Amino acid sequence: MKMLLLDYFCVLLAVLADLISGVRKAKMRGEKCTSSGLRRTVDKIGRYYLALFSMTIIDALLIASLHYLKSSGVNLIPLFPYLTSFGALALALIEVKSICERSDEKGDLRTTVAQLLDLLTRLRLK
Template identity: 50%
Template sequence: MNEIMTMTLTHEIVRSGAMLAGLLAVDYAGVFVALLADLRSGVAKAKRLSQPLTSRGFRSTVDKACRYYLTLFAMTAIDAMLVAAVMFLREFTDWNIPPFPLFTTVGAIGLGVIELKSIMENTNSGVALRDAAATLKGLLADPEIRKIAEKLLNKDK
């Protein structure tokens, strides 16, 4: 009888562990995909603005990834303690709380939202620049404004 309980308990731990590992993999992969999307939007913005791609920009992305994953790892450590407590409560009390990496998942969602905001800022700045260029082009189409602009530009020469 004791062997059957041990086998059932071991099976339960393995099943819960596999589920938790899968959820954590999704969290970590989601943050990685968000970082790659932000990197891509930053590179596209630099190309659109004819700015050089520098190692400083790539280094900041690596630094951001390190900070994000350090934060996520700390949240995973907290979740590990909580999951251990939940499994203890499930074993020795009547509580049936499912183990779930709550802090890691919430943290991954938060980091994904931050990256989404960064992507939107990169996209919106391009739209704003195109709007400004179109407005300037429209203004320079007016002969009087063009003459004033030419005088201002030639003033320093």
């Protein structure tokens, strides 16, 4: 149980670290922090925890199966939430990568929309 709490807490810390990093980078560029950016963070936390919860349910089924086998005299592997822990590690590493990326390389939605509109305009002219 402690391991699961640690997994969930570490993912939350990674997302919050990415949020703080993003706010700092936005302030350095002179951009305003908007509610849409904060909503994206809340949405990200929801998606991450939904994935982690799904992995935890699979781990619980696996651990119950292994516990049943262990009580029958078969001891295959130790009881541990493998999927949840590896999933939490993967999600935390994604956030670390996001923090380490330079903000000008991330691709802004406004820039992408402007480029798409420019491309559509050029295609119409031909």
